[in-house]
Amino acid sequence: LDRLSAIGVNPGLELIVHQKRPSIVIQFGETQLALDKDIAKDIFVRTIQS
Numbered sequence: 001l002d003r004l005s006a007i008g009v010n011p012g013l014e015l016i017v018h019q020k021r022p023s024i025v026i027q028f029g030e031t032q033l034a035l036d037k038d039i040a041k042d043i044f045v046r047t048i049q050s
Contacts, residue, residue, distance in 0.1 A: 004043065
């Protein structure tokens with residue numbers, strides 16, 4: 001979780017999952033990140049209605 005916090009991914013953060021394969025790509029704010037599977041496995045998301 002320290003690695004996630006260091007890149008700005010913290011509990012309660014609203015993000016968009018753009019891609020799941022071959023790597024996971026998320027976006028929050030103006031930041032878009034491709035995540036390694038070892039890091040992405042620690043992220044749990046739920047769908048919210050906008």
